[in-house]
Amino acid sequence: MTAPFVPHTDEEISEMLAFLGLESLDDLFETVPAAIRLAGGLDLAPGASEADVLDRLDELAARNRPTGRHLVCFAGAGAYDHEIPAVVKALASRSEFVTAYTPYQPEVAQGVLQAIFEFQSMTARLAGLEISNASLYDGAVALVEASNLATVATGNRRVLCSAGVNPRWRETLATFSKGSGHELETVPLGPDGTTDWSAIAAAPAGGILVASPNFLGCIEDLGPARAAADASGARLVVAFDPVSSGVLRTPGSAGADVVVGEGQALGTPLGFGGPYLGLFTCRLSDVRRLPGRLVGETVDTESRPAYVTTLRAREQDIRREHASSNVCTNQTLMAVTAAIQLGWLGTAGLREVALRSARASRYLREALLALPTTEPVTTAPTLREFAVRTPAPATTLVERLVDAGFLAGVPVVEGFEDTRLEESLLVAATERRTRAEIDAFAAAFEKASR
Amino acid sequence: MTAPFVPHTDEEISEMLAFLGLESLDDLFETVPAAIRLAGGLDLAPGASEADVLDRLDELAARNRPTGRHLVCFAGAGAYDHEIPAVVKALASRSEFVTAYTPYQPEVAQGVLQAIFEFQSMTARLAGLEISNASLYDGAVALVEASNLATVATGNRRVLCSAGVNPRWRETLATFSKGSGHELETVPLGPDGTTDWSAIAAAPAGGILVASPNFLGCIEDLGPARAAADASGARLVVAFDPVSSGVLRTPGSAGADVVVGEGQALGTPLGFGGPYLGLFTCRLSDVRRLPGRLVGETVDTESRPAYVTTLRAREQDIRREHASSNVCTNQTLMAVTAAIQLGWLGTAGLREVALRSARASRYLREALLALPTTEPVTTAPTLREFAVRTPAPATTLVERLVDAGFLAGVPVVEGFEDTRLEESLLVAATERRTRAEIDAFAAAFEKASR
Amino acid sequence: MSPAPAHEQGSLTPAGGRARSTPLMGRAPEPSLFELSVKGRRSASFRTSGLPDWTLEELVPEAYRAPEPVELPEVSERDLVAHFTRLTHRQYSVDLGAYPLGSCTMKYNPKSCDLAASLAGFADVHPASPPSCTQGWLELLVELEQSLCVITGMAAATLQPPAGAAGELTGLLLMRAYHSANDGGSPARRRVIIPDSAHGTNPASVTLSGFEVTTVGTNARGGVDIDGLRRVLDTDVAGMMLTNPNTLGLFEEEIAEITRLVHDVGGLMYYDGANLNAILGVVRPGDMGFDIVHLNLHKTFATPHGGGGPGAGPVAVSERLVDFLPGPRPVRRPDGSFGWHKPEHSIGRIHSWHGNALVLLRAWTYVRLNGSDGLRRVAETAVLNANFVKERLRGTYELPYDRPVMHECVVSARSIAKETGVRALDVAKRLLELGFHSPTVYFPHIVDEALMIEPTETESPQTVAALADALVQIAEEARAEDGTGAAAAQGAPATTPVGRVDETRAARHLIATIDQRPPSGG
Amino acid sequence: MSPAPAHEQGSLTPAGGRARSTPLMGRAPEPSLFELSVKGRRSASFRTSGLPDWTLEELVPEAYRAPEPVELPEVSERDLVAHFTRLTHRQYSVDLGAYPLGSCTMKYNPKSCDLAASLAGFADVHPASPPSCTQGWLELLVELEQSLCVITGMAAATLQPPAGAAGELTGLLLMRAYHSANDGGSPARRRVIIPDSAHGTNPASVTLSGFEVTTVGTNARGGVDIDGLRRVLDTDVAGMMLTNPNTLGLFEEEIAEITRLVHDVGGLMYYDGANLNAILGVVRPGDMGFDIVHLNLHKTFATPHGGGGPGAGPVAVSERLVDFLPGPRPVRRPDGSFGWHKPEHSIGRIHSWHGNALVLLRAWTYVRLNGSDGLRRVAETAVLNANFVKERLRGTYELPYDRPVMHECVVSARSIAKETGVRALDVAKRLLELGFHSPTVYFPHIVDEALMIEPTETESPQTVAALADALVQIAEEARAEDGTGAAAAQGAPATTPVGRVDETRAARHLIATIDQRPPSGG
Numbered sequence A, B: 001m002t003a004p005f006v007p008h009t010d011e012e013i014s015e016m017l018a019f020l021g022l023e024s025l026d027d028l029f030e031t032v033p034a035a036i037r038l039a040g041g042l043d044l045a046p047g048a049s050e051a052d053v054l055d056r057l058d059e060l061a062a063r064n065r066p067t068g069r070h071l072v073c074f075a076g077a078g079a080y081d082h083e084i085p086a087v088v089k090a091l092a093s094r095s096e097f098v099t100a101y102t103p104y105q106p107e108v109a110q111g112v113l114q115a116i117f118e119f120q121s122m123t124a125r126l127a128g129l130e131i132s133n134a135s136l137y138d139g140a141v142a143l144v145e146a147s148n149l150a151t152v153a154t155g156n157r158r159v160l161c162s163a164g165v166n167p168r169w170r171e172t173l174a175t176f177s178k179g180s181g182h183e184l185e186t187v188p189l190g191p192d193g194t195t196d197w198s199a200i201a202a203a204p205a206g207g208i209l210v211a212s213p214n215f216l217g218c219i220e221d222l223g224p225a226r227a228a229a230d231a232s233g234a235r236l237v238v239a240f241d242p243v244s245s246g247v248l249r250t251p252g253s254a255g256a257d258v259v260v261g262e263g264q265a266l267g268t269p270l271g272f273g274g275p276y277l278g279l280f281t282c283r284l285s286d287v288r289r290l291p292g293r294l295v296g297e298t299v300d301t302e303s304r305p306a307y308v309t310t311l312r313a314r315e316q317d318i319r320r321e322h323a324s325s326n327v328c329t330n331q332t333l334m335a336v337t338a339a340i341q342l343g344w345l346g347t348a349g350l351r352e353v354a355l356r357s358a359r360a361s362r363y364l365r366e367a368l369l370a371l372p373t374t375e376p377v378t379t380a381p382t383l384r385e386f387a388v389r390t391p392a393p394a395t396t397l398v399e400r401l402v403d404a405g406f407l408a409g410v411p412v413v414e415g416f417e418d419t420r421l422e423e424s425l426l427v428a429a430t431e432r433r434t435r436a437e438i439d440a441f442a443a444a445f446e447k448a449s450r
Numbered sequence C, D: 001m002s003p004a005p006a007h008e009q010g011s012l013t014p015a016g017g018r019a020r021s022t023p024l025m026g027r028a029p030e031p032s033l034f035e036l037s038v039k040g041r042r043s044a045s046f047r048t049s050g051l052p053d054w055t056l057e058e059l060v061p062e063a064y065r066a067p068e069p070v071e072l073p074e075v076s077e078r079d080l081v082a083h084f085t086r087l088t089h090r091q092y093s094v095d096l097g098a099y100p101l102g103s104c105t106m107k108y109n110p111k112s113c114d115l116a117a118s119l120a121g122f123a124d125v126h127p128a129s130p131p132s133c134t135q136g137w138l139e140l141l142v143e144l145e146q147s148l149c150v151i152t153g154m155a156a157a158t159l160q161p162p163a164g165a166a167g168e169l170t171g172l173l174l175m176r177a178y179h180s181a182n183d184g185g186s187p188a189r190r191r192v193i194i195p196d197s198a199h200g201t202n203p204a205s206v207t208l209s210g211f212e213v214t215t216v217g218t219n220a221r222g223g224v225d226i227d228g229l230r231r232v233l234d235t236d237v238a239g240m241m242l243t244n245p246n247t248l249g250l251f252e253e254e255i256a257e258i259t260r261l262v263h264d265v266g267g268l269m270y271y272d273g274a275n276l277n278a279i280l281g282v283v284r285p286g287d288m289g290f291d292i293v294h295l296n297l298h299k300t301f302a303t304p305h306g307g308g309g310p311g312a313g314p315v316a317v318s319e320r321l322v323d324f325l326p327g328p329r330p331v332r333r334p335d336g337s338f339g340w341h342k343p344e345h346s347i348g349r350i351h352s353w354h355g356n357a358l359v360l361l362r363a364w365t366y367v368r369l370n371g372s373d374g375l376r377r378v379a380e381t382a383v384l385n386a387n388f389v390k391e392r393l394r395g396t397y398e399l400p401y402d403r404p405v406m407h408e409c410v411v412s413a414r415s416i417a418k419e420t421g422v423r424a425l426d427v428a429k430r431l432l433e434l435g436f437h438s439p440t441v442y443f444p445h446i447v448d449e450a451l452m453i454e455p456t457e458t459e460s461p462q463t464v465a466a467l468a469d470a471l472v473q474i475a476e477e478a479r480a481e482d483g484t485g486a487a488a489a490q491g492a493p494a495t496t497p498v499g500r501v502d503e504t505r506a507a508r509h510l511i512a513t514i515d516q517r518p519p520s521g522g
């Protein structure tokens, strides 16, 4: 079979070519200068049947170790093993959601538009701010966009970023800063594991960036961060964990101007890191600086409620080089998924995910720290995740525990100058973890640490 | 959680009870005499969460050995391991198909009705007859219904059934004959593996039942069967394999009056035997004796084409004790699946499934019969399946080969008086089997036969 | 390139179908798959086998070979998807809204049950695998059988019957086998008693099992006419079939007396379990005195109905019938492992394999998810919803048997029909316009202009109220002075994918396959 | 039980939502999930953990605890399903019909790609797993990178960018890093040249990467104005971004000259791969002289667009840029195993993890399914379809640049608008009524009343013909003497789930969350 998804029969191709006054398919490419045309075709294997390709995928999959009963997951670091119920998978995979384009024609896109509106409504509440966009690529890029918003809004390029922000996100911020010209400064962590705002220079700034719970799992007191923002005239950007809003004060209510986050925990599978879901929320007063799409409610010609993408004048297709963001395609399907997952959870369910994760994490922490070989890394309160140190290097430990059937956690290998952190292990427990699993893990951990 | 799928909150229940003038839910059951009411509740475990139940299912599933790369399937005997592409699974699991009821209100059931109409159209062509119903439970019951039609149509209860018909179906026929009063006679197989019609008594009969390809895989010559039917005044009922119509003459064109079959091969998973799909087709002249539902094309009030279940006067809900069949719920979802699968296959694809299966089966047969320990059982032409004998009993052989990663086939253990068949092994190969698999199987087979 | 001259340009109108999204846009029809077909177009592809490519001529003798291939539609995967996706947009379903079809128990089906049935560890098991390969399946089936026995109060069950009607026939054959065994082989008992309100499958099954139907009437309270029953009872009665609550949605208060009377003449009591949803955890057929019970798992146990099936209709029996059950049955062996066993006096198998296994798996999942408390709550709220809707219809529709109902209520549009000409069917069609599936109409037959409403427990009080409001609205519209409401109902539905369908024409000019279409089209 | 007195009966109208199937039935709106919510209703359930049930107070200090929970909708699983299923019935999609949005390449997405992305062996892998746990993933990514390099004619690629725009920014940062390294650190080159027909993401990305945009015009043949280009070229030019075929659907015939000119002043050529579908296997950006190429896998490689994403925008580069690529990159190690490697002068990471991995998996699957021949056939038939539709519109719509097109064609409704008042937007809305999604309108900006039509190769000739016929029909209707056709188009669409939407009001009275709704409702 030449091209399995091209419907045209040879006869039809001939007819169409005749209609166009052409002799062969090659004639279609007359305008491509002969000198650059590819001779001999692409150096790829010929097409294969669905069965053959799926066979090959099965082989490759067999060389992965997915999390599950054979590899119990205690890894986090920004990607969490939360429950995704059958109903969320079933709804989010409905082909009308999956195979639609960006809702450019609202009259035939009310399904996606309304789902986004509901997503925006729920996300804004979780963040404690007024406005949410329709999603960004992931948490890292949401942080970058927040930094852009802050510097544009304040006209100040100085950006102070807590060392407690996910080092991968900080690296991404640094990458993009080479284009945007932001002047990044890192604010160190104090001995308890939360940001030490005392040392920052008093000069004016555009953005102050902090994560809570932070990368080491510690819940930050946003008071000093807010004060620093006030003092420097900066926007306070908080990277939050939407699940934590099930039990913690929302960052918005604690003073954040912009709240960003990774939404993977809301119904998206671990998926080797993507596609995930960048959350972006801000105050109404910043709405015209919002990156990405925004869905608003309106009416149709017969005054029926209807939804539509709005304030489009912000976006790149209209503002072009004057746009403050270039985002076009985003992560709508994950946003729809998150809306479904949050609908499944409801008020009580979200609280329960957070609470059950906190219980599992506490139990795990106590179990690990009871081992003679482990040491705590931080002292501030944590929720779902925390760091421990062992004499064995974390990467070695992880390898050993894989053999025992556990994904033990994520070694803290980059982005921290603090030597206490070098090779410590970040461990997380979600509501899916049971006492039996944690007990078995702690036992294996002890054995592996020796 | 008490009842996970009951939406009523306690408050709502109280409100509703108040509206009804009741005090408690128990009051709803006032009309149930106290003496028979269940005290103490059902002796079942309390409800469990989705995650807990799926965990338990995972445990149970781990105690099964599904077919696949770890258990390559050479078993058939009425259930075949044909390819089911992703597109068929995706479409057949659309919730509008899955969660609809029988199309009683055609105005909101055009989806299911049209799909059945298309199923009927394709099935009738495969059988080579004019009319197909909307499905029956499975092949066995389709045979029973055909026997009912034949005896009712002819007014003669004598039914001659070839020993080549699947012994499980014959047993089912015997079970139901105790109610219908059919007088069953079995027509033996000749040495080549096809029915020997020479010995049947010349008396009039109601039905003559034969399978082609038969249970031993042999293609039957329907000429003598047709002649026997003509001679005895009986309806000729042929149990066919819809896949075989990709390459063989249709039973209808070879003289069958009624063609029945198992439709599992058309897109339905092995599923431990069900739900499968009973195919039932007949001549237009017998349509008023057709069991089960029939969809017809008509128009709506504005002359738009529309579909509806028709000739309902045959059915039990109208004819009650005078109905010739009691079928109500059938296997519509499998019929819809078959329509999709046949649409995926198309003319050429169905032929290819049959041809590729025949090739694999021929190669397998040659490989097995080349072994010093095996013997052929039949000599008539076969298509996808055939029987072999080995010195080791078939059931033992199957157990041994499971350990080697093969589901070797189905031992012929019941329903045959012929001692040649005792403990012979029925082996099938579909288009999914590769040369590498068959070579490995043959090698393992030789080892296991020793 | 230079395009063909203008006069030729319009000439290419390719044969075969169009891909259009009709359902969203007005009420354009969807062409059949045959009309979308173009010769030579393909979707299917196959695994590379490495096998010799013998020709068909080498493989099959000419006498058996098809002279020419059977023509099937030839479409691209893309058009296949578009076609069937568009068909789903022309189809109502539980997942889209309430489906209050009385006697059908169209409740919401948990998505985890779908997931369960798709697990390769269950779905890809060959039914003839040796027991060593199917221990998980067998354990699950044994557990399900036990649960169903607990729920019905019976001793054992067969899981083979693939639907309720198949269960009925199986149960009646059990009845027959039991009597034959006790009467020394000859079936002296030839009659089975059925109330006049019974579902059509009951009498049909009786005939198919070789018995004769004796009908017993319904008394003023909607129950079995006990005197009438006494009159027809004799020692030639093999048994009686009953559904309780019955098809009027009413609990048979005299059930103890009925079972006593039937047992007294040596008959067996058969329980049609289609209405079991109403009594889960409240009262058990076994405790009412029934000997044989079929269950409609696709109704009570939330295994979706699939647009007409598949279902599952296990039959549970009391101790004295266990030995007659169809076989082989999944059993726990003394060593704790699982295997198959054929009861000594088994009536034989009634299914090609072991029943609709993946449907049974869904039911097992549903039972586990709900557990003892959950199942009782299901019954309670199903009954609560039905009474709620009934009381909200009081004064608008007639309540032919005005008693508290169980899981469904039967109301009558008789007076509306008399006054306005708007019949039960019109009410049903108008309800479609208002966004609900219609109730069952004209059943049970003993109620004129019957509307049989079964909300089920999974519909919220809000939905049930909205449903009742819609039914009241329809009646009020019908009664409007100027007659426009009545006319609208009689012309309904106007907003569905097609308008009211001409059923008579379908039967008169039968077109049941594409090949029966007259050349000019339907 | 005795029901409450009649005057009380109507009183219970439960709060919270209704479950109705609105979409099938007329154009009733679907309430929001918030309106379906009832306090205390639940769907979620959790695994039994056996852990101590510490209270929140024991786990989190008061200062951090939420004073009260964030309120989310509380619905049953049943209503959750009904709500979102009904929303899907208010949504057009490729699976329902043709979606000829120019520049978007909305082709059919094979269902096997969905299946692939759902395999637990890929979907359940944690991104921070050690390489020993991800050999299958790494091998797949390395293979995909190689395939993309073969297809584009480049040396290496990063798979991190999650969309086309992210790819652009990445590519421009690579450009920046390259020049910085070559200019000894200071970015002397500050301008990037873009044609006036470019997609909006191009100029936006230029600004975000710290460059300035210089726009170059379009010549009469729809290509880059070469003289204009010469005029703006200087040694402060960092590079030029181009899509070829361009957004007019035209192949840039002078591409060799353009790349030569830009290279001559030391600039780099950036290829916007959104239109790569047109040239698969025909000509490669590398062979045209491009240095940096981004691909929109969600366009060209059939990974579905998800209603707005996710996508994937890998960036492939020529040899001299390899060392700057974002890291870590999946690589094959000398021993044949797979691991991660960070290029020496890497610009750093641009994604939290490794990119949109499951989207990459779909693209890998698509490439395998098609293979070398298949990909070329994709381009051929995509181009064939576009020319076919263009020629069928000739004489009805204006063809502003009347040359053979590649995978899409831009036509203009300018004369129709002038004559009848029916604008491109009206044509688009009317087309919705006829069952097709509309083309892209008003883009590229350089064409008045532009309709940008990209049928893609997965639409059959029949569908493409029907689409063209519909567009012709609309124009003819608009030109009808009595003006009814024009009015109908301007009032369109009338048969969609909602009528024409008031976009101005949405922007004027912003309601972007449920909490912004005025108390009385929208």
Ligand SMILES: Cc1ncc(COP(=O)(O)O)c(C=O)c1O
Binding pocket: B327, B328, B329, C103, C104, C163, C164, C165, C166, C199, C201, C202, C243, C247, C272, C274, C275, C296, C311, C313
């Ligand atoms: C009361 C009653 N009995 C029996 C049946 C038959 O069940 P099935 O459709 O599963 O064969 C039904 C189904 O509609 C029913 O409602």
Ligand SMILES: Cc1ncc(COP(=O)(O)O)c(C=O)c1O
Binding pocket: A327, A328, A329, D103, D104, D163, D164, D165, D166, D199, D201, D202, D243, D247, D272, D274, D275, D296, D311, D313
């Ligand atoms: C020509 C062109 N360039 C760039 C893009 C941006 O790609 P993405 O939407 O993936 O960010 C698009 C997408 O619409 C496009 O059409």
